[in-house]
Amino acid sequence: MLILESGAGNYIWSEGHQYSCFAGNNYLGLANHPKLVEAAIEGTKKYGLNFSASRQTTGTSEIHLELEKQLAGFKHRDDAVVFASGYLGNKILLHILRDEYDAIYADQSAHSSIPDGIPSDLSALYFYEHCNAADLESLIRKNKSKKPLVITDGIFALTGEIAPLDKIYPVVENNNGLLIVDDAHATGVLGKNGRGTPEYFDLGDAPRIFQTETMSKAIGVYGGFIASSNEITQRIREKSLVYGASTSLPPSLVTAATASIKLITEHPELRERMLLNSARIRAGFNELGFLTTNSCAPVIPILFSNQQNAADLSDFLKAHHIIAPFVNYPVKTVQSIVRITASAAHTDQQIDELLTVLEQWKNSWPERMQ
Ligand SMILES: Cc1ncc(COP(=O)(O)O)c(C=O)c1O
Known part of the structure; x- marks a missing residue:
C-alpha cells in the first residue's frame, strides 16, 4: 500500500520520493487548492x-x-x-x-x-x-x-x-x-x-x-x-x-x-483542461496499442487479460516515479486494470513522461500489452 507523505496533488511524496500522480479522483485538481x-x-x-x-x-x-x-x-x-x-x-x-x-x-x-x-x-x-x-x-x-x-x-x-x-x-x-x-x-x-x-x-x-x-x-x-x-x-x-x-x-x-x-x-476552463488531458492520455494509449475504453471520462484504464501484466506495469510505472494503481476492487471486472486518471492539474510534461514510460514498457515487453 502506498503511504502518502503529502496531499493528493498531481505530484505526491511517499517514502521520501516524489512521484507524478495519475491516481485517485482529483479530476479538477482542487483537493489542494x-x-x-x-x-x-x-x-x-x-x-x-x-x-x-x-x-x-x-x-x-x-x-x-x-x-x-x-x-x-x-x-x-x-x-x-x-x-x-x-x-x-x-x-x-x-x-x-x-x-x-x-x-x-x-x-x-x-x-x-x-x-x-x-x-x-x-x-x-x-x-x-x-x-x-x-x-x-x-x-x-x-x-x-x-x-x-x-x-x-x-x-x-x-x-x-x-x-x-x-x-x-x-x-x-x-x-x-x-x-x-x-x-x-x-x-x-x-x-x-x-x-x-x-x-x-x-x-x-x-x-x-x-x-x-x-x-x-x-x-x-x-x-x-x-x-x-x-x-x-x-x-x-x-x-x-x-x-x-x-x-x-x-x-x-x-x-x-x-x-x-x-x-x-x-472557472469552466478547469473542466475543459481536464477533458483535454483525458483525451490526450486516451489517444496516447490508443496510439501505443494499449487497450482502453472508448469514453471522454477522466478515468482511463489500461485493460489487461493477464493480471500479472497489469500488476507489473503498475510496479514498472512506480519504479519510474509514476503512480498508477493496479485496481481490483470495489467492482468485479473481467479484465485486470491499471487505473489511470486525468486531472486538470496535470501538465503537458507529466503526460509526455507517462506516455514515454509506457512506450518503454511496450518496447521492452511487446508481448505483455494485454
Ligand atoms: C460510483 C461511486 N459511488 C459512490 C462512491 C462513494 O463516494 P464517497 O467516496 O464520496 O463516499 C464512489 C467512490 O469511489 C463511487 O465510485
Missing part, C-alpha cells in the same frame, strides 16, 4: 471541528444551509441535502423512494454502494448486463407487474465507461419507472455545466431521474449530496435515518465545499 484550504481554515477558526450533533437536533448551521443553496444553484434544482459520504447516497435515496417501486434493476458492474444500499425488505432485485439497455428492457418485460427502479453508475469508477442513458432512459420512461444515476465520478466532470451524466445526454431536466453525488472527487472536498425537488429533499430530511441520525458534516468541509462550487462555476 489554496482557496479551498483557506476556506477550510476559516470554517474551522469560526466554528471549530465539529457541530457535534445531527442535522435534526442542533447540528444544522448557517454554513450547511449556504452549501445546500450553492449546490442547488450549481445543479439547477430546487434544493440539495448534504450528508456524511457519497457512499450513503444510494441507500438514502433507495430508502425514501421505497413506496414508488417494487423491483430494482441494477447494472451488473454497479459500484458496491448500490447493492449495499438495497432496502432489506426488497426481494425483487435484478442485475442487467453491463450497460445493456436491451437486456434491461427484457428483464423489465419479464416482470411486467412490478414497478421498476433502475440504478446505474453514471461514469463507472474503474473503466470510465459512461452509462448509455440515451438508451436506458427511454426504457425507464416506457415502463413508468424511476432512474437513479450514481454520479460520483461525473459531478463537475460531464455536461455543459458539469452537472453530470443526465446533462451530458441532454436529460438534465427529464422527469423521474435522480442523481446521487459526492463532493469527494471533482469537487475536491468530502461528503455526499442529493440535489432534487423540494418534495424529495424534504422527504430525505424527514424520513432518512442515515441523514437524520448521523452527525452533520464538519465546518471545514462545508466551507471548503462552498468555495469549491463557486470556483467550479466561475
Whole structure:
C-alpha cells in the first residue's frame, strides 16, 4: 500500500520520493487548492471541528444551509441535502423512494454502494448486463407487474465507461419507472455545466431521474449530496435515518465545499483542461496499442487479460516515479486494470513522461500489452 507523505496533488511524496500522480479522483485538481484550504481554515477558526450533533437536533448551521443553496444553484434544482459520504447516497435515496417501486434493476458492474444500499425488505432485485439497455428492457418485460427502479453508475469508477442513458432512459420512461444515476465520478466532470451524466445526454431536466453525488472527487472536498425537488429533499430530511441520525458534516468541509462550487462555476476552463488531458492520455494509449475504453471520462484504464501484466506495469510505472494503481476492487471486472486518471492539474510534461514510460514498457515487453 502506498503511504502518502503529502496531499493528493498531481505530484505526491511517499517514502521520501516524489512521484507524478495519475491516481485517485482529483479530476479538477482542487483537493489542494489554496482557496479551498483557506476556506477550510476559516470554517474551522469560526466554528471549530465539529457541530457535534445531527442535522435534526442542533447540528444544522448557517454554513450547511449556504452549501445546500450553492449546490442547488450549481445543479439547477430546487434544493440539495448534504450528508456524511457519497457512499450513503444510494441507500438514502433507495430508502425514501421505497413506496414508488417494487423491483430494482441494477447494472451488473454497479459500484458496491448500490447493492449495499438495497432496502432489506426488497426481494425483487435484478442485475442487467453491463450497460445493456436491451437486456434491461427484457428483464423489465419479464416482470411486467412490478414497478421498476433502475440504478446505474453514471461514469463507472474503474473503466470510465459512461452509462448509455440515451438508451436506458427511454426504457425507464416506457415502463413508468424511476432512474437513479450514481454520479460520483461525473459531478463537475460531464455536461455543459458539469452537472453530470443526465446533462451530458441532454436529460438534465427529464422527469423521474435522480442523481446521487459526492463532493469527494471533482469537487475536491468530502461528503455526499442529493440535489432534487423540494418534495424529495424534504422527504430525505424527514424520513432518512442515515441523514437524520448521523452527525452533520464538519465546518471545514462545508466551507471548503462552498468555495469549491463557486470556483467550479466561475472557472469552466478547469473542466475543459481536464477533458483535454483525458483525451490526450486516451489517444496516447490508443496510439501505443494499449487497450482502453472508448469514453471522454477522466478515468482511463489500461485493460489487461493477464493480471500479472497489469500488476507489473503498475510496479514498472512506480519504479519510474509514476503512480498508477493496479485496481481490483470495489467492482468485479473481467479484465485486470491499471487505473489511470486525468486531472486538470496535470501538465503537458507529466503526460509526455507517462506516455514515454509506457512506450518503454511496450518496447521492452511487446508481448505483455494485454
Ligand atoms: C460510483 C461511486 N459511488 C459512490 C462512491 C462513494 O463516494 P464517497 O467516496 O464520496 O463516499 C464512489 C467512490 O469511489 C463511487 O465510485
